[in-house]
Amino acid sequence: MKVGLLQFNVRSGDRKANVETVTRYMAEAREQCPDVLVLPEMWTTGYDLVNLAALADDGEPFGALLAGWAKETGATIVGGSSPVGVDGRYANTLYAYTPEGERILSYEKAHLFGLMGEDRYLSAGSAAGNFGIGEVPCGAVICYDLRFPEWIRKTVLAGCEILFIPAQWPLSRLDHWRILLQARAIENQCYVIACNRTGRDEQGVAFAGHSMVIDPWGVLAVEAGEEEGWIWAEIDRDKVERVRRKMTVFADRRVDLY
Numbered sequence: 561m562k563v564g565l566l567q568f569n570v571r572s573g574d575r576k577a578n579v580e581t582v583t584r585y586m587a588e589a590r591e592q593c594p595d596v597l598v599l600p601e602m603w604t605t606g607y608d609l610v611n612l613a614a615l616a617d618d619g620e621p622f623g624a625l626l627a628g629w630a631k632e633t634g635a636t637i638v639g640g641s642s643p644v645g646v647d648g649r650y651a652n653t654l655y656a657y658t659p660e661g662e663r664i665l666s667y668e669k670a671h672l673f674g675l676m677g678e679d680r681y682l683s684a685g686s687a688a689g690n691f692g693i694g695e696v697p698c699g700a701v702i703c704y705d706l707r708f709p710e711w712i713r714k715t716v717l718a719g720c721e722i723l724f725i726p727a728q729w730p731l732s733r734l735d736h737w738r739i740l741l742q743a744r745a746i747e748n749q750c751y752v753i754a755c756n757r758t759g760r761d762e763q764g765v766a767f768a769g770h771s772m773v774i775d776p777w778g779v780l781a782v783e784a785g786e787e788e789g790w791i792w793a794e795i796d797r798d799k800v801e802r803v804r805r806k807m808t809v810f811a812d813r814r815v816d817l818y
């Protein structure tokens with residue numbers, strides 16, 4: 561499975577510019593014959609939460625754009641997230657689409673990040689983000705969800721060999737980003753595919769980039785720097801099976817204790 565992660569400088573409040581950027585990169589991705597493409601968190605609008613009512617959509621055209629790119633590239637798209645509003649309730653929502661343009665996941669971020677104002681403007685989701693890419697069981701969480709191992713373990717116990725994590729994670733906590741991603745991969749013995757944004761927002765906050773793919777043994781398969789663009793990795797599903805067989809963490813859990 562060939563996976564591409566796109567990190568770019570998301571323009572706050574400028575949906576048109578962000579869509580243009582991704583459209584340009586999708587044309588580039590097609591040349592790579594990808595299986596899966598991943599986008600960052602809140603890539604359509606950034607964190608312009610004060611203007612949420614004007615910027616959010618009801619799932620369209622966000623969904624139609626992703627479905628179109630999935631068909632155009634022939635890849636499953638794990639489409640990062642966007643503010644989606646229904647009945648005056650807004651959620652940080654992740655969609656995924658098959659290459660045929662069928663939606664296979666709608667996941668709402670479960671843990672709202674107060675330091676970026678999410679708790680004041682957004683509603684939290686409460687359903688786990690399990691889905692499948694063909695026969696491969698996958699899961700997804702969004703950014704701050706990464707700090708909640710219980711939530712991710714629940715997703716993995718429901719069946720997950722590849723965990724996707726779109727993010728807008730600041731450069732000032734790059735060490736947390738890397739350590740937590742590796743820990744989630746090691747403890748859950750699954751691939752972690754984490755796609756972060758780059759650049760600075762309008763308040764001058766710098767974002768880390770450093771999108772990465774980590775294998776089920778915790779080894780970095782690929783890691784971006786801070787520059788914009790695609791990074792690519794090959795996922796070997798057998799590796800998950802080998803690691804889980806070698807070290808029987810799931811069978812060894814003390815479910816009588818916790």
Ligand SMILES: NC(=O)CCC(=O)C(=O)O
Nearest residue numbers: 673703704728729730733
């Ligand atoms: N967008 C987010 O959820 C950011 C989370 C974050 O920065 C953290 O340190 O956690």
